[in-house]
Amino acid sequence: MDTSLFHDLGLLDCVIFKRIEPTKYEVLYNAQDWLFELLPETKSQKSFRFAQNSLYLEDFLIDAEALWISKQPGSVDSGIWSETLPSRELLQLEASAMVCNQQEYLVIHKLKDKFTQKQQTLQIARELLLSNDKITEQHEHLHAQMDELLSQSERTKAFQQPIINALEQTDLGVAILDSNLQLVKGNPALQTLFNDTHIALKLPVDRLILELFKKQYPEYDRVFSTRSAWTGELCWLNPPEQGKWLKVAIHPIKNADQALQYWMFSVSDVTQIKFLLKRNEKLTHFDVLTDLPNRQYFWQQLENKIKKNRPFYLLYIDIKNFKRINEVHGHLIGDQLIKDLAKRLQSVTRVDDYIARIGGTEFAIIMETDYFRKQFASTDQGQCKTFVQELIRASELPFYLESGSQCEIGLNVGASAFPTDSNDAEELMKYADLAVFAAKKQVKSSLEFYSKKLVDASLKRIEMEDALQKAVTNKQFELFLQPIIDISSSKIVKAETLIRWRLSDGSIIAPDEFIPLAEQTGLIVPIGKWVIAEACRFLNELKKTHQEIKLSVNLSPRQVADRQLLDFIKTTLTQQDISPELLELELTEGVLIDNYDKVHYLLTELRTLGISVSIDDFGTGYSSLSYLQKLPIDHIKIDRSFTMSIQDNEQDQGGNSAIILAVIAMAKSLKLGVIAEGVETDSQKEFLLRNQCHIAQGYLFSRPLPFNEFCKLLNTKN
Known part of the structure; x- marks a missing residue:
């Protein structure tokens, strides 16, 4: 048999069988000694039947047989498993069953390099999760500490030594801004964030962070108009050099009367973590914890979906009451809950839908409507409501913890429609964000659709909040x-x-x-x-x-x-x-x-x-x-x-x-x-x-x- 094609495809470290009839196979390609140790029945025979020398392979063949019987072009993979040969060599193997040109094949790969890479990926993922939890805890601890100190300070001059000490002792960069987003105080760590770039910045660091936030996140206006907290990652591009990634937490600081007094920005450099991600293609595009596509990859898919010019709903999902779970049970339990929730949401989404984790407690779904129409039908919103109810029902089932206790959550869901609401990715995300913010006001899990009425209600709410704040003051x-x-x-x-x-x-x-x-x-x-x-x-x-x-x-x-x-x-x-x-x-x-x-x-x-x-x-x-x-x-x-x-x-x-x-x-x-x-x-x-x-x-x-x-x-x- 001509093996040049296998050389060209890099398939030398594998064996290939052709399925002749049920349970009967022929060896098409083999240049590996390990095959005869693992499956001696394949040696010196034109055709053979597997003799159950590999129980894992026998189990996989049940799934493979279903594919072969269907005669439909495609493939199914076994996943990686380990075998120990009589010579004591340990193999990592993966099998693929496929149908091509009405012929059935079985390929078994020896995956030493791939297995090592996967283990390295898992180790990197574990390290990233630990690093992220540690950074998150640093931000939360600093916020609680500064909230306690700053909320007692009615004027800028009230920055006393405890506040200055807290700013100087933290490794995080901190900017304290007034209610008009003007810098009041910054710590040394803030000023050194960009020292390693050897490039003079055109803007002070606090202004640069604001500019990056405004350009990269549709939530910018909503966060400041509603005085809301926000956490996310900002990318500073510096061609032709690598640039920098920053994890930023924005928190409103209010006084005893709950009037907005300061904005606190806490910033940490996560460029090294992102560099580790880029060394692994999977981790570049997928969330480490849930294995779902991440925000950046989702954004690409959203823009691609818009180019197809077919109607869809963009669903922005936020976990309800999650902060309390973290406070009571800790970040490790919180991470496990998010991971379990992701599986539940995936189980509900349909094959044509696209789901991603786009933030700490946030998911997004592109929900397909009828693929053959270019405009929404009157029934589409009802279908969206039904779909979201399925998501909510899945999320509200109890989550059982290792301690034996259980906790419950809910979902806030905001929806914007393409092309009815907008044909621009940034606007669709902005509108879905406004809708989910409205959903958060409900006690129970709920869905809000973006609309002009919703915007008017949001503006009215902001006006009423301002009036209520004055009522408290006066x-x-x-x-x-x-x-x-x-x-x-x-x-x-x-x-x-x-x-x-x-x-x-x-x-x-x-x-x-x-x-x-x-x-x-x-x-x-x-x-x-x-x-x-x-x-x-x-x-x-x-x-x-x-x-x-x-x-x-x-x-x-x-x-x-x-x-x-x-x-x-x-x-x-x-x-x-x-x-x-x-x-x-x-x-x-x-x-x-x-x-x-x-x-x-x-x-x-x-x-x-x-x-x-x-x-x-x-x-x-x-x-x-x-x-x-x-x-x-x-x-x-x-x-x-x-x-x-x-x-x-x-x-x-x-x-x-x-x-x-x-x-x-x-x-x-x-x-x-x-x-x-x-x-x-x-x-x-x-x-x-x-x-x-x-x-x-x-x-x-x-x-x-x-x-x-x-x-x-x-x-x-x-």
């Missing part, structure tokens, strides 16, 4: 009080504090409209502190008139996570000379579960002070019996949706009345007080009385009142 809030009544005696036993936002024109914005925004932006922390301070001031005023009554204040998830909350409460009580027994704090069921460790510590400390605790909106979405038993809680409040469903005719009562009775019975067994919210009719009041729930609030007794009106009502009732 204290444009009022605190109303809604009485909580002992319905058996009609006396006011305590009151719930309810905030209102009064605009300059005198109109009032209800909390349902601005509290969710305050929670999302962090403004709830200063607003919550104002509410606590104002409630304590009210208690002080009541004390002067010898009317001591307990006031209840709502705590949000962000407030529970605030490290300064406990000290603030202690200080405020002391300043107003108020007994802690006169203050009650309300938490929702969701806060108990989502922040259990923090809640347990906080409630224990509050109980030690003498402050009581109630659980608001009980029964609306969680099964919290175990938490009620473990946590120091005094009261549970039956959600208004159950109370308001009570009908005038007792025979018409549905399942909600049964829930109320169950809650009352459970509370009694746990020795907890019960408060019914939303009481609006006499029949609801009578139902509660008959079933031993004596404490209630609602419009039947009083609407929320300004402090002076509440005092008048208190005088008449008590």
Whole structure:
């Protein structure tokens, strides 16, 4: 047989068989002694049958037979496996079955060089993962440290020695910019980032980083307009030399009132890591952790897809609640979760779709529509929604950790459409990014499509956030009080504090409209502190008139996570000379579960002070019996949706009345007080009385009142 073709193709270190009939083969090419050691049945025979001397090969032949029977042109590979010969030589082998010109072939490669290269690739990948985790932890630690120091500094001149020391001691380059992105302070490491290039920069380092970010990422405008954090890699080209890669983390630093005070850029040189990547073609184009295409390679594929001029959706996917998983379980568990999620997403994507990992917690998918159409059809958006729901369902299944515990995540998904929204790759990414940012505002996993309406809503949200920030600064809030009544005696036993936002024109914005925004932006922390301070001031005023009554204040998830909350409460009580027994704090069921460790510590400390605790909106979405038993809680409040469903005719009562009775019975067994919210009719009041729930609030007794009106009502009732 002429072996010149095999020489030309570099296939000398292999053997080739032709399949004559099922289980029967002929040796076409063999120049290897190892074949006869491994498969002695092939020696000195024109045709042969495998004698099960290699179990791995026998197993692969099952898959190969399916290909050969189909007669369809193509190939299937076995993957690399190891064999030890009688001579003790260790082989790394890979088999390929193929169909070509209606003939079936089996090729077995000896892969010493390829195996060594793969092992080297895996080692590089492991080193890169470790390096990346270490760099990420450095950035996060520095951010937490600087956030603590800078948030306490109201002016540039407040840069004291601890801040200067922190900047000088870190290996990361750090730039502190003001709210207008002008440099306030840079550390020595920032200035030395480009010293090894021997080229004078045309811009200061902080301006260069901003320019690179603006040119290379569509997210630029959104990050700064919404005051969001961002992490990614920037490439500085320096032809004809190699250039430089920088890992950059951008964080907004806010003061106690959550007003933007500084931007902090932390920068590390990852050029050496990128150099290692370039030595291996696979690692150049594919993400080390998930083995998916990376951002750069995805961008190429996106531009290629646009050139084909066929409609598609670009999906931008961000993992929901991932930061908390990293904080609780560590980066190694976080990496494993991302790896497992990537497999789940891949299992859902179709053969014509294209998926990549484009950031730390971000994936992107090019979702194909009907290949033979040049425009979208009315059904395409519905298909996109169905596909995304499949992605979300796959992501929301529990992830089981090695420790035996489990964690759950969700997905934020933004979608832009080619060519409907744009025919430019950068704009499509920008629009999908805006859409996923809108999706993040939802509590649960969700999909948002880019639209003009979405942009208008985003602009309106930014305007409202600015107005809310001014309201925090100028204290444009009022605190109303809604009485909580002992319905058996009609006396006011305590009151719930309810905030209102009064605009300059005198109109009032209800909390349902601005509290969710305050929670999302962090403004709830200063607003919550104002509410606590104002409630304590009210208690002080009541004390002067010898009317001591307990006031209840709502705590949000962000407030529970605030490290300064406990000290603030202690200080405020002391300043107003108020007994802690006169203050009650309300938490929702969701806060108990989502922040259990923090809640347990906080409630224990509050109980030690003498402050009581109630659980608001009980029964609306969680099964919290175990938490009620473990946590120091005094009261549970039956959600208004159950109370308001009570009908005038007792025979018409549905399942909600049964829930109320169950809650009352459970509370009694746990020795907890019960408060019914939303009481609006006499029949609801009578139902509660008959079933031993004596404490209630609602419009039947009083609407929320300004402090002076509440005092008048208190005088008449008590």
